[in-house]
Amino acid sequence: MNIERSISAFARARRVISGGVNSPVRAFRAVGGSPIFMKGGAGPILYDLDGHEYIDYVLSWGPLILGHAHPEVVRAIVRAAQRGSSFGTPTQAETELAELVCSMVPSIERVRFTSSGTEATMSAIRLARGYTKREKIVKFAGGYHGHGDSFLIAAGSGALTNGEPNSPGVTHGTARDTLVLPYNDPAAVGAAFEAHPEEIAAVIVEPYAGNMGLVLPRDGYLQALRELCSRYGALLIFDEVITGFRVARGGAQEREGVLPDLTTLGKVLGGGLPVGAFGGSAEVMLHLSPDGPVYQAGTLSGNPLAMAAGLATLRTIANDATMYDRLEVLTKLLCDGLHEIFSKHGIPHCTNRVGSMMCTFFTAGPVSDLESAMKSDTAFYAKYFHAMIDSGIYLAPAQFETGFLSAAHSTHDIELTLDAADRSLERLAADR
Ligand SMILES: *Cc1c(COP(=O)(O)O)cnc(C)c1O
Numbered sequence: 001m002n003i004e005r006s007i008s009a010f011a012r013a014r015r016v017i018s019g020g021v022n023s024p025v026r027a028f029r030a031v032g033g034s035p036i037f038m039k040g041g042a043g044p045i046l047y048d049l050d051g052h053e054y055i056d057y058v059l060s061w062g063p064l065i066l067g068h069a070h071p072e073v074v075r076a077i078v079r080a081a082q083r084g085s086s087f088g089t090p091t092q093a094e095t096e097l098a099e100l101v102c103s104m105v106p107s108i109e110r111v112r113f114t115s116s117g118t119e120a121t122m123s124a125i126r127l128a129r130g131y132t133k134r135e136k137i138v139k140f141a142g143g144y145h146g147h148g149d150s151f152l153i154a155a156g157s158g159a160l161t162n163g164e165p166n167s168p169g170v171t172h173g174t175a176r177d178t179l180v181l182p183y184n185d186p187a188a189v190g191a192a193f194e195a196h197p198e199e200i201a202a203v204i205v206e207p208y209a210g211n212m213g214l215v216l217p218r219d220g221y222l223q224a225l226r227e228l229c230s231r232y233g234a235l236l237i238f239d240e241v242i243t244g245f246r247v248a249r250g251g252a253q254e255r256e257g258v259l260p261d262l263t264t265l266g267k268v269l270g271g272g273l274p275v276g277a278f279g280g281s282a283e284v285m286l287h288l289s290p291d292g293p294v295y296q297a298g299t300l301s302g303n304p305l306a307m308a309a310g311l312a313t314l315r316t317i318a319n320d321a322t323m324y325d326r327l328e329v330l331t332k333l334l335c336d337g338l339h340e341i342f343s344k345h346g347i348p349h350c351t352n353r354v355g356s357m358m359c360t361f362f363t364a365g366p367v368s369d370l371e372s373a374m375k376s377d378t379a380f381y382a383k384y385f386h387a388m389i390d391s392g393i394y395l396a397p398a399q400f401e402t403g404f405l406s407a408a409h410s411t412h413d414i415e416l417t418l419d420a421a422d423r424s425l426e427r428l429a430a431d432r
Pocket residue numbers: 115116117118119121144145146147206210211239240241242266267276
């Protein structure tokens with residue numbers, strides 16, 4: 001496939017942007033080849049610089065649950081821009097979005113907006129430490145919570161595929177305060193609390209782990225975390241930056257019926273603009289400045305354009321009674337079809353799926369933690385990725401990521417995708 005324009009655009013970018021990209025996984029290092037530059041998107045489709053079209057299963061890494069350039073979202077952003085892009089004062093749009101968040105996410109009574117998921121998780125951890133007056137945190141191997149220092153220990157996503165799960169530049173002191181445990185292993189968490197009964201401020205977890213591929217919690221796992229945190233006086237933080245408004249209106253906490261003390265949000269919340277948020281009970285959030293002593297701030301936090309995009313997105317979701325059911329049905333259709341095709345071609349695989357999140361690992365599975373996720377044949381993933389690109393399907397350019405569907409995807413898109421997968425695997429078999 002001719003991607004000449006993307007190749008020269010990347011060469012130009014590399015002369016002025018570190019690595020040519022502003023987030024490492026975009027550089028295609030995990031799959032090889034040159035990243036494809038996009039010039040636009042509409043609904044489920046991406047358009048690249050060289051005139052190709054792709055059915056998009058990355059969706060800006062999760063935010064675009066309504067698809068690209070949804071008319072309501074576009075209109076809201078344009079209208080907000082015409083009124084002025086930023087004031088550095090409170091605006092009513094922030095309250096309106098906060099009211100929606102508090103009404104949709106079961107455990108949130110008070111919220112604060114940030115400009116990224118990373119800021120949200122960093123702030124939530126600081127608040128947990130300030131509230132509990134303890135310093136250690138527990139995270140899980142393969143869990144990704146943005147690029148804050150405390151989280152770059154055994155981190156997932158791009159840190160796993162493009163960098164170092166334990167990044168240089170993080171001090172030993174910070175690393176010492178982060179306890180890393182295997183996901184889906186409640187006994188390991190119990191043991192950590194026994195070893196440090198009064199030192200752990202918080203346990204931070206992606207309730208559905210979406211940054212080592214997709215790994216789902218075993219029955220009772222999240223409940224066990226809830227009980228242990230309550231017993232030892234630590235805060236339970238659900239990092240729902242991906243799952244918030246993605247797997248249900250109220251995120252994974254609604255689906256699982258487990259309420260965390262703090263929740264971090266991002267991605268879908270901003271409808272494609274830079275927004276993050278963290279929230280919890282009024283009692284805990286009272287410790288945040290200016291009510292309390294824990295400092296947190298942002299020049300562009302609650303930005304009017306970002307709030308407008310978030311409001312348009314959440315209102316559209318709130319007004320669509322069947323959206324999550326449709327997404328679930330469509331995602332199952334795709335995953336069942338892929339299972340059939342991979343089986344037909346004799347390819348060991350394991351597909352994890354929840355709501356409109358999905359990931360196929362090229363190992364027989366089951367995949368239930370980082371160790372089992374790492375068994376996937378990533379060299380095969382790279383070949384499959386490129387074959388799918390050639391067939392007009394845009395998948396994540398790395399194995400350890402989650403794929404997404406949007407409300408703009410149709411049954412016809414799924415049929416085209418399955419057909420592309422079948423043809424791709426045939427070609428790969430012929431090449432072997
Ligand atoms: C994407 C992500 C983050 C970080 O959000 P950014 O907006 O990229 O800073 C944090 N936690 C999880 C679970 C994520 O998937």
